[in-house]
Amino acid sequence: EDQVTQSPEALRLQEGESSSLNCSYTVSGLRGLFWYRQDPGKGPEFLFTLYSAGEEKEKERLKATLTKKESFLHITAPKPEDSATYLCAVQAGGAQKLVFGQGTRLTINP
Amino acid sequence: DVKVTQSSRYLVKRTGEKVFLECVQDMDHENMFWYRQDPGLGLRLIYFSYDVKMKEKGDIPEGYSVSREKKERFSLILESASTNQTSMYLCASSPPTISGNTIYFGEGSWLTVV
Numbered sequence: 001e002d003q004v005t006q007s008p009e010a011l012r013l014q015e016g017e018s019s020s021l022n023c024s025y026t027v028s029g030l031r032g033l034f035w036y037r038q039d040p041g042k043g044p045e046f047l048f049t050l051y052s053a054g055e056e057k058e059k060e061r062l063k064a065t066l067t068k069k070e071s072f073l074h075i076t077a078p079k080p081e082d083s084a085t086y087l088c089a090v091q092a093g094g095a096q097k098l099v100f101g102q103g104t105r106l107t108i109n110p
Numbered sequence: 111d112v113k114v115t116q117s118s119r120y121l122v123k124r125t126g127e128k129v130f131l132e133c134v135q136d137m138d139h140e141n142m143f144w145y146r147q148d149p150g151l152g153l154r155l156i157y158f159s160y161d162v163k164m165k166e167k168g169d170i171p172e173g174y175s176v177s178r179e180k181k182e183r184f185s186l187i188l189e190s191a192s193t194n195q196t197s198m199y200l201c202a203s204s205p206p207t208i209s210g211n212t213i214y215f216g217e218g219s220w221l222t223v224v
Contacts, residue, residue, distance in 0.1 A: 009150070034210030043114070043200055043215030044153075087152065089210055096141075096160070096208050097168065100153040 002027040002092050006101035013078055013108050021073040021086055021104045029093030033071050035064050036087040038103070044087055078108045113137070114216040116201050122222045129188040131219050133201030139214075142184035143202040144168075144176060147218070153200065159184055160206070191223045 005024045013019055025033065032051055036044035048057040050066040057064045061082060063074040073086055085105045089098040117132045135142065141160050145153040145168075155168030157176040165176050173195060177185045184203075188195055198220050204213040 004152075006152075032210055036210075041217065043202070043217050045215075046211050046213075049209070049211045089153075091208070091210055096166075097143075097155055097158065098208070098210055098213070100145075102150055102152040 002090060002099045004088055004090055004099050004101035006086075006088050006104050008104060009102065010105040011107070013075075013106070015079060015108055015110050016077050018074070018076045018078070020075070021106070023071040023073070023088030023101055024069060025071070025088075025090045025101075026069075027090045027092045027099070031091045031093045033066055034089045034091070034098065035071070035073055036089065038085045038087055047086075075106070078106075080108045080110050082106065083108045114201055114203055114214050116199075116216040116219045118219050119217065120220045122224060123188075123191050125192060125223055127188075127191050127223075129191050129221065129223075131186040131188075131199055131201075131221070133184045133186070133216060134182050135184075135201075135203040135214070136182065137203060137214065138181065139203035140181075140206045141204045141208055142178065143204075143213070144174075144184065144186045145200040145202065146170070146197045147200055148197050156186065156199075188221075191221075193223050195221065196223045197221060 035047040038044045048064040085103045088101040143158040144156045159178045175187045201216040
């Protein structure tokens with residue numbers, strides 16, 4: 001069974017304090033790993049797709065990386081507007097669905 | 111701008127009531143999905159539809175049914191609401207080839223069953 005586990009469940013940082021969120025997965029034949037941002041009262045918004053181990057993607061203060069067992073979302077010098085829940089999801093080869101992790105609730109204090 | 115609209119944002123229903131959650135998309139997408147999101151459990155797939163009048167069960171279909179009579183509209187039905195169905199419900203749509211970067215979500219419907 002495909003599984004995704006995110007850690008930590010919640011993370012509080014000071015503005016400018018860099019850190020990383022973890023997404024561990026077990027899947028039969030990874031077709032893609034996806035990161036989303038979700039603001040309170042909103043649906044998830046797509047951030048990144050990673051397809052193979054070693055791949056990296058960057059967007060502003062965010063950088064996503066992928067290994068054969070996990071993905072990291074690195075946040076460099078975060079700002080309060082980066083506060084949100086970050087979701088990770090995987091898609092197995094041939095599967096017509098995504099499997100989501102539980103999410104990490106990130107709070108950046110000014 | 112792409113749009114998935116969930117008409118009811120906040121609902122309070124009584125145990126045993128029949129509940130309809132409606133979702134409309136304007137992107138002419140073939141696939142539509144219903145997820146529920148609970149703290150500590152993430153998003154779990156209830157049902158999805160890949161064409162009009164077609165549906166497939168997701169991971170947690172018990173207690174739910176769906177209806178897709180038109181391509182743009184996908185309804186989630188709780189035949190007899192129970193308190194354990196209190197949750198946030200997310201609708202999504204995507205083109206025929208499902209991928210995490212082409213799936214679009216609505217803003218969610220918060221359902222409280224009392």
